[in-house]
Amino acid sequence: MTQILNIGIIGSGGIAAAHARAYLDMNDVKIAGVADVIPGKAEEFIKRLGLEGAQAFDDHKDLLELDLDGVSICTPNVAHHRTSVDSLLADKHVLVEKPLAVTLDQGVEMVQVAKQQQKILTVGFQPRYDPNMQAVKDIVRSGELGNVYYAQTGGGRRRGMPGGTFVNKGLAGAGAMADIGCYSLDLVLNALGYPKPLTVSAFTSNHFGTNSIYHPEADKFEVEDFGVAMIRLEGGKVLNFKISWAMHMDSLGPTLFLGTDGGLKLTPAGSGPWSGVWDGGIGSISMYHDINNHHVDTTIPVQTHTIDIFKAKVRDFVVAIKEGKPAPIPGEEILINQAIIDGILRSSEIGKEVDIHIPVI
Secondary structure: OOOOEEEEEEOOOHHHHHHHHHHHOOOOEEEEEEEOOOOOHHHHHHHHHOOOOOEEEOOHHHHOOOOOOEEEEOOOHHHHHHHHHHHHHOOOEEEEEOOOOOOHHHHHHHHHHHHHHOOOEEEEOHHHHOHHHHHHHHHHHHOOOOOEEEEEEEEEOOEOOOOHHHHOHHHHOOOHHHHHHHHHHHHHHHHHOOOOEEEEEEEEEOOOOOOOOOOOOHHHOOOOOEEEEEEEEOOOEEEEEEEEOEOOOOOOOOEEEEEOOOEEEEEEOOOOOOOOOOOOOEEEEEEEEEEOOEEEEEEEOOOOOOOOHHHHHHHHHHHHHHHOOOOOOEHHHHHHHHHHHHHHHHHHHHOOOEEOOOOOO
């Protein structure tokens, strides 16, 4: 007989609907309840998506009293920490949407509690399920590039600034860094094996978001829409990171891996003013190396696929719970991602390089 998992969803915005639809496609999952702090919103969500038998709550702690196997955390960024910790302490496995948290300290507590409770804490980076992203990781980790000493990543939208909770610092914590920059960092750090960051020197700005010509909520815009940083990593590696929600430019350049035996260049898929960042797929992969003292450029074919990468990440969470597997995208890894974003914001604020310290957990 198929084991049916009971799942709860905390938060009922747009990303929560994507989680719900993914669960609804599975015959071994039941959505038992939904919680949202706005009265009536969870109930409306349940009705709109046809979640038969699901209960609605205004307080996530009431939801956690149900017999749940796991929860999806789909709240604004500021609530990721508290709802995740409460869920873990209630002995529920957790899939939390990116970014992990708002601050490094919050992320540390989340990982500590998950370890203490022996529960899954996995983070929603669905681009990892793109076979081309996996191919890049395989190439970098294979050693074909030799010692990778430099990486460059990020991306820029010519125009692509969200609004609402995304631009409220009290709810989002950060802007472009937390929204799309975390994807760029995961692309490179995952390929490199998530080396620890040592120092960060950064600059951020919000020239476009605070200008009513470019954003309808300019008077409410409180986060960065652009950032650039130089990050020293353990093992003698350095990462050049840059991200932008809006700019007068077509691109901030490709993602690069420079190694002692070869180099790899990636461009993102998609076109138009909202493209150019790594929240989607890969457009091209090129390798540069030498053969018999000749400079050789090799185009690596981009795989076409029909994988729904969002559903794949949700399914992997379910499988990990059912089969007792580790977290598919461990909080311990994404804590490093969070530490870099935290360091970027601190460095930008004081105008000089800062050290990054991640406690042993």
